[in-house]
Amino acid sequence: MKGTYLGEFEEVVLLAVAIRSGDAYGATVVTEIEQQMNRSVNLGAVHSALNRLGEKGLVTSELGGMTAERGGRSKRLYSVTAAGRRALQEIRQVRNQMWESIPTTVWT
Amino acid sequence: MKPNHRPPPRLATYLLHLFCAPHRVDEMEGDLDELFQQRVRLLGERKARLRYMQDVLSLLRPSLLRRQHTTEYPQPTNTTMIRNYVKIAWRNITRSKGFSGINIAGLALGMACSLLILLWVQDERSVDGFHANGKNLYQVYERKYYDGKVEAAYETQGLLADELKRVIPEVQYASGLDWTRPVTFQVGSTVNKVEGNYAGADFFRMFSYPLLAGNPNTALDSPNGIAISRKMADQFFGSPEKAIGKAIRYENKEDLTITAVFENIPANSSQQFDFLRTWTAFVKENDWVHNWGNYNPSAFIQLRPEADPVKVEAKIKDFIHRYLPKNKSFRVELALQAYPEKYLHSTFKNGQIEGGRIEYVRLFSFVAMFILLIACINFMNLATARSAKRAKEVGVRKAIGAARTALMGQFVGEAMLITCLAMLVAISLVVLILPAFNNLTGKQLALPITQPIFWSTLLGLLLVTGFVSGSYPALFLSALNPVRVLKGSLRFSPGATNFRKALVVFQFGLSVLLVVGMIVMYRQMNYIQTKNLGYNRENLIYIPLEGEIGKKYDLFKEEAGKMPGVLTVSRMRGTPTIISHHTGDFSWPGKDPNQATSFADETVGYDFVKAAGLTLKEGRDFSKAFGIDSVGFLVNEAALAKMGYKTGVDQPLSWGDRKGKIIGVLKDFHFSSMHETIEPLIIRLDEKRSWGTILVRTEPGKTKEALAGLEKVSKELNPSFPFTYQFSDLEFTKLYQSEQMVSQLANYFAILAIFISCLGLFGLATFAAEQRTKEIGVRKVLGASAGSVVALLSKDFLKPVLIAIIITTPIAWYAMNRWLQDFAYKIDIEWWIFALAGGLAIGIALLTISFQSIKAALMNPVKSLRSE
Numbered sequence: 001m002k003g004t005y006l007g008e009f010e011e012v013v014l015l016a017v018a019i020r021s022g023d024a025y026g027a028t029v030v031t032e033i034e035q036q037m038n039r040s041v042n043l044g045a046v047h048s049a050l051n052r053l054g055e056k057g058l059v060t061s062e063l064g065g066m067t068a069e070r071g072g073r074s075k076r077l078y079s080v081t082a083a084g085r086r087a088l089q090e091i092r093q094v095r096n097q098m099w100e101s102i103p104t105t106v107w108t
Numbered sequence: 109m110k111p112n113h114r115p116p117p118r119l120a121t122y123l124l125h126l127f128c129a130p131h132r133v134d135e136m137e138g139d140l141d142e143l144f145q146q147r148v149r150l151l152g153e154r155k156a157r158l159r160y161m162q163d164v165l166s167l168l169r170p171s172l173l174r175r176q177h178t179t180e181y182p183q184p185t186n187t188t189m190i191r192n193y194v195k196i197a198w199r200n201i202t203r204s205k206g207f208s209g210i211n212i213a214g215l216a217l218g219m220a221c222s223l224l225i226l227l228w229v230q231d232e233r234s235v236d237g238f239h240a241n242g243k244n245l246y247q248v249y250e251r252k253y254y255d256g257k258v259e260a261a262y263e264t265q266g267l268l269a270d271e272l273k274r275v276i277p278e279v280q281y282a283s284g285l286d287w288t289r290p291v292t293f294q295v296g297s298t299v300n301k302v303e304g305n306y307a308g309a310d311f312f313r314m315f316s317y318p319l320l321a322g323n324p325n326t327a328l329d330s331p332n333g334i335a336i337s338r339k340m341a342d343q344f345f346g347s348p349e350k351a352i353g354k355a356i357r358y359e360n361k362e363d364l365t366i367t368a369v370f371e372n373i374p375a376n377s378s379q380q381f382d383f384l385r386t387w388t389a390f391v392k393e394n395d396w397v398h399n400w401g402n403y404n405p406s407a408f409i410q411l412r413p414e415a416d417p418v419k420v421e422a423k424i425k426d427f428i429h430r431y432l433p434k435n436k437s438f439r440v441e442l443a444l445q446a447y448p449e450k451y452l453h454s455t456f457k458n459g460q461i462e463g464g465r466i467e468y469v470r471l472f473s474f475v476a477m478f479i480l481l482i483a484c485i486n487f488m489n490l491a492t493a494r495s496a497k498r499a500k501e502v503g504v505r506k507a508i509g510a511a512r513t514a515l516m517g518q519f520v521g522e523a524m525l526i527t528c529l530a531m532l533v534a535i536s537l538v539v540l541i542l543p544a545f546n547n548l549t550g551k552q553l554a555l556p557i558t559q560p561i562f563w564s565t566l567l568g569l570l571l572v573t574g575f576v577s578g579s580y581p582a583l584f585l586s587a588l589n590p591v592r593v594l595k596g597s598l599r600f601s602p603g604a605t606n607f608r609k610a611l612v613v614f615q616f617g618l619s620v621l622l623v624v625g626m627i628v629m630y631r632q633m634n635y636i637q638t639k640n641l642g643y644n645r646e647n648l649i650y651i652p653l654e655g656e657i658g659k660k661y662d663l664f665k666e667e668a669g670k671m672p673g674v675l676t677v678s679r680m681r682g683t684p685t686i687i688s689h690h691t692g693d694f695s696w697p698g699k700d701p702n703q704a705t706s707f708a709d710e711t712v713g714y715d716f717v718k719a720a721g722l723t724l725k726e727g728r729d730f731s732k733a734f735g736i737d738s739v740g741f742l743v744n745e746a747a748l749a750k751m752g753y754k755t756g757v758d759q760p761l762s763w764g765d766r767k768g769k770i771i772g773v774l775k776d777f778h779f780s781s782m783h784e785t786i787e788p789l790i791i792r793l794d795e796k797r798s799w800g801t802i803l804v805r806t807e808p809g810k811t812k813e814a815l816a817g818l819e820k821v822s823k824e825l826n827p828s829f830p831f832t833y834q835f836s837d838l839e840f841t842k843l844y845q846s847e848q849m850v851s852q853l854a855n856y857f858a859i860l861a862i863f864i865s866c867l868g869l870f871g872l873a874t875f876a877a878e879q880r881t882k883e884i885g886v887r888k889v890l891g892a893s894a895g896s897v898v899a900l901l902s903k904d905f906l907k908p909v910l911i912a913i914i915i916t917t918p919i920a921w922y923a924m925n926r927w928l929q930d931f932a933y934k935i936d937i938e939w940w941i942f943a944l945a946g947g948l949a950i951g952i953a954l955l956t957i958s959f960q961s962i963k964a965a966l967m968n969p970v971k972s973l974r975s976e
Binding site: 047 | 134
């Protein structure tokens with residue numbers, strides 16, 4: 001599992017890519033995270049995370065269309081791979097499993 | 109772009125571009141920009157900018173900075189293309205060795221030639237440029253108005269320099285300088301002849317001739333002092349230090365004290381001397397200087413730095429007439445010439461300075477340019493003619509996307525490369541030729557390899573030549589239409605062919621011009637050399653009259669006359685080659701007392717006419733048989749005409765207060781250079797003078813015996829002087845040294861020009877024959893004879909040569925006519941000179957072409973036609 005271990009930030013980024021699927025690139029991922037989590041994120045951190053995710057095979061990227069608001073510059077569109085989806089599901093499952101294991105008495 | 113688009117911080121963007129991996133920078137900047145615009149709306153511009161900068165900094169992390177290893181962005185394209193250009197250029201050079209050889213040889217010859225000329229011109233221009241006071245130094249010359257004409261010359265009155273300094277406050281220093289002459293010196297048993305001069309006390313203060321010993325301010329003060337050169341000091345004393353203060357015997361007459369030793373006079377000084385005596389001594393020895401009607405030495409002045417030369421010139425205009433009564437018919441004006449300019453501008457016409465050596469400097473500068481141009485044209489011609497071979501390459505390059513400027517760059521660069529090779533050859537040629545060239549021009553030129561100016565000149569020459577010769581091929585080739593070229597139908601437009609022909613016309617025009625120049629100069633030189641001078645310069649020997657012979661001249665004449673091979677012995681003050689002394693002291697009944705006239709005058713001994721080989725029109729020679737000869741005069745026809753006498757003999761004529769009469773009239777003879785008309789000359793008898801020249805007429809073919817006998821007599825009578833002599837004909841030749849040199853150089857350059865032109869023509873003919881191989885094959889199959897094919901090929905090339913001859917003839921005529929204007933005695937330019945030059949050009953052109961055309965015509969048509 002070492003190769004596919006996901007850090008917390010990586011997980012967030014991967015989730016953001018999934019949320020914005022079809023339109024996931026640096027800027028949108030940043031806005032998505034900022035909106036969802038209400039905290040500011042550095043573009044560099046996002047790109048670096050995306051890089052790492054790409055190296056782990058959890059996302060793929062391709063150069064996408066240019067838009068006028070970017071001054072005609074191209075963007076790199078990311079999408080979550082099957083492995084990426086599995087990784088997210090796995091995390092979620094582990095979390096759920098752990099949630100289940102909390103004795104109900106604790107909270108009451 | 110949206111109207112409310114805000115520009116992101118520029119510095120940060122710049123930073124991003126500087127560091128970010130090139131393949132990702134676009135994407136990153138896009139993201140940054142998008143976020144920035146968003147944040148401007150949400151957070152305001154200030155915060156957005158801050159975040160933008162933060163983001164940029166955050167992007168500068170190793171994982172994002174890493175460059176990608178791809179072929180997407182290879183090395184800078186330039187180096188690859190340049191390497192390709194060089195490779196292609198080299199392949200082209202080596203593929204057709206013949207053409208490249210012709211190109212390089214032509215260019216190298218042209219460049220070597222212009223390099224030599226540049227060296228020569230540079231040297232000529234540097235003459236007299238080294239004097240520290242140069243800009244304040246002036247030479248005084250005199251403009252004489254008489255007989256309704258005006259003449260100017262550098263000869264001045266002997267006391268002029270000193271008087272100018274005394275009277276005119278603006279003159280800081282002044283010095284006279286006589287004419288350099290050989291003189292015998294003796295120290296112990298060392299006896300030698302040395303060439304030297306007289307100069308004023310200020311001389312070393314004015315001119316920058318460094319002193320090795322002695323004080324420049326007092327070197328020429330004491331009457332019996334003498335300043336000598338390092339060479340002379342070494343010769344007599346071993347070293348300059350040992351020489352100072354020593355005594356040296358002068359002409360076995362007096363002992364002089366060495367007051368100074370100066371460094372040897374550099375070759376680029378127009379004044380040349382190995383010793384200087386003082387002006388005081390000059391005045392003492394030459395009584396005539398006190399009469400301001402006589403003039404001979406030069407005068408130099410140095411103005412005070414603040415003085416205005418124009419004002420000074422105006423001020424001294426009438427200076428001479430303070431000492432010489434003014435009269436209507438004879439007026440002398442003084443004028444100034446900046447001394448550093450004197451060497452190149454020393455010819456007078458109508459009293460004004462007009463030209464001189466500068467004309468040769470200009471002429472040769474033009475010749476250098478012409479020859480280089482001819483060589484460049486060769487290159488252009490060959491390159492465009494051969495463009496058929498390069499056309500495909502150009503087509504492919506263009507199809508792939510080469511810009512026209514890139515192609516032009518390529519071809520100009522290729523020309524530079526070839527020029528570079530040619531330059532290397534040229535430099536080695538110059539090194540080889542330089543000794544011979546120095547010999548011819550009498551200079552000591554060397555390649556100034558230590559001077560940056562030399563290298564920058566070379567670079568300039570390289571760039572200019574490369575650019576000129578590469579420009580047309582570059583324009584022509586880069587304009588080719590790739591579609592048509594690649595389809596395989598390369599047709600030269602008539603424009604291109606005509607341009608090439610025009611170039612050949614130009615080339616041959618220049619060559620014909622040079623050839624005409626060569627012939628005219630040669631003929632004029634020949635004319636001068638063989639013209640009947642009026643005296644017989646063959647078998648005539650000049651011996652300096654000096655020392656004891658001054659007193660024992662009669663004995664010498666008697667003894668020498670007995671020697672085998674010696675026919676007649678006489679004497680004179682100067683030599684028949686040059687009589688330069690002038691005087692206005694002659695008068696005769698009927699002379700207008702207000703009319704001052706100047707005559708060349710000369711003193712001679714008995715039997716002068718016989719010894720010099722002159723022709724008497726009437727009367728007789730000076731002879732001991734007549735007692736009255738001391739008051740008799742010989743005049744030439746020009747003098748007789750000037751005095752207005754019909755016949756000369758027994759007509760009265762006075763020299764100063766010595767009354768006498770004419771005893772003989774000489775036919776006019778040339779006693780100065782052919783540049784001048786024969787002046788009126790009056791000759792009187794003087795056997796008492798202690799110096800001068802002994803004339804010895806020898807029997808033809810017995811010169812050796814005569815010289816041996818003369819040496820014996822001379823040794824006996826004049827033991828303290830070495831025996832020296834000159835041949836009259838050689839002395840005469842020396843008068844025309846510079847013309848000789850120019851004539852010879854013109855020969856070489858004309859030959860070179862023709863040769864380079866022919867190289868080009870040869871190349872073109874080779875190419876044409878190659879191009880038309882098939883055509884010739886078909887013609888031969890259809891029955892054309894070899895002769896008709898040769899004619900066909902030659903015709904094309906002869907036309908431009910003919911046109912060149914027609915165009916050049918009037919230009920050449922005009923140019924040569926101007927050159928001949930400088931001679932008072934000259935040849936006529938005859939039509940056959942042009943015919944000869946033209947015929948020569950056609951002949952050589954034909955010969956050049958014929959080699960190729962005959963080869964093409966004799967080729968077996970089967971061979972030339974089988975390949976398709």
